[in-house]
Amino acid sequence: MLQKVFYIFIKIAVLFLLGLNVRRKELLPDTGPAIIVANHNSHLDTMVLMALMPLDRLKDIKPVAAADYFFSTPKMEWISEHVLGIIPVERSGAKKSVDPLQGCYGALEQNKVLILFPEGSRGEPEKMIDLKKGVSYIAERFPDVPVVPVFTHGLGKALPRGSWLLVPFFCDIFVGDAFNWTGDRASFMITLQERFQTLSKEKNFASWE
């Protein structure tokens, strides 16, 4: 309920302040199990991907995010869990006895849709960095679950890391074809990397210095 109300506001803000140019929205899965893999430039990434989903599907869409950031204080923890529906992942691997991806496995078993940002950090806006391999462990364990690459551009310009000032920009969301587990982790990561490459070349983006 709270989540729905929150995302109604987000949907309006995204529509009016940003404005999205979504290519192939029909390829975006709203029923699980499925894994959406996106590049990461801004806190808006999650908001926008969630805003593209139908309201009554939101409870089954689970963004995966860093426990050290989103679960750092009790307040943040409550918002992350109840409003954003985040699955926490330990980035530092503090508790070695537990698989940090356990939460992701559990969610996929319950037919949820995961939203993963394998860059691991928003980093420099509008620049992609090497992908973390966590996603390949998940795909290996669930070889039949479709992996959908999504490339976004502009959100890092609208709200980059280190700023709370939202500046309106039109943003591009390019959804790619789903693919499955490729047989081994190295080739899976290469395939994922290539999918992002292809999507990012669909348009000449304005430079951002």
Next chain:
Amino acid sequence: MTSFHWAIAGIWGLLIVASIIVFTISKRSAKDVSELVQRTQSWWVMIGIFTVAFLVNPVISIIVFGLISFLALKEYFSMIPTRRADRRVLLWAYLSIPIQYFWVYDSYYGMFAVFIPVYMFLFLPFASLISQQTDGFLKSVGTLNWGLMLCVFSISHAAFLITLPPVTDGGAGGPGLLLFLVFLTQFNDVAQYTWGKMFGRHKIIPGVSPNKTWEGFLGGVGTTFVLAVLTAPLVTPFSLAHAAAIGLIIPVAGFVGDVTVSALKRDLGVKDTGSLIPGHGGILDRIDSLTFTAAIFFHFTRFFFY
């Protein structure tokens, strides 16, 4: 019904006839005409929005033009190279939109005419230098100012028309002038496109816009001229001479606005300025001609009648 209402009814009549023609073509033609159909559907939406704005209240029209400026400026900022250091400056530029349209609402001509070209153009470079990043400063200032000029200052002239009182008793006044400007500008776009598609042979400015032809340009100018002379008595205080002059100025200025935005797009290597209006591209693709015709038409009218 006043003549103003008849004019709006006439536009709907044209739209319906055009839609029937497009529908017939789409049924008979073997070629893919989905873009043409999309374009026509978008015209229904756009003309619908304008009709409601015109008939309800001038304030609604002013707000609609303010929103058009916002969307156009957002499109412009999204497609040009920008600097991260200028994020705040872009926000200031956006903020000039409600202020500029407030002067319109207030009919405060003196401030309306200078706010952007004097105050904003002086303030934005200052706002930009505060970040102390001088790399790309000149380019940044130039591009931001031109964006405000095209998307906000020019377009706000169209909105200012609606605040003008009738020249004669019972005249259509501001709303009539605005309707005349927007209708002729947009009709001219369609006319130049259609003439060009049907008879276009000789390229007019191939380095900028390879699809534009002399046949399209001259056909459009001729059609718009005839239409201007025929419709001016309905909604404007123009005499035959005024109508004839503006019937030439609008199509020529519209063409220049169109190719100016084309040159910009070509420089940036993009086909459309956006994807907001299905079949047309972005909002700047739709109002490119208006960025030139609005200010010129406004001052033509002001010079002779206000």
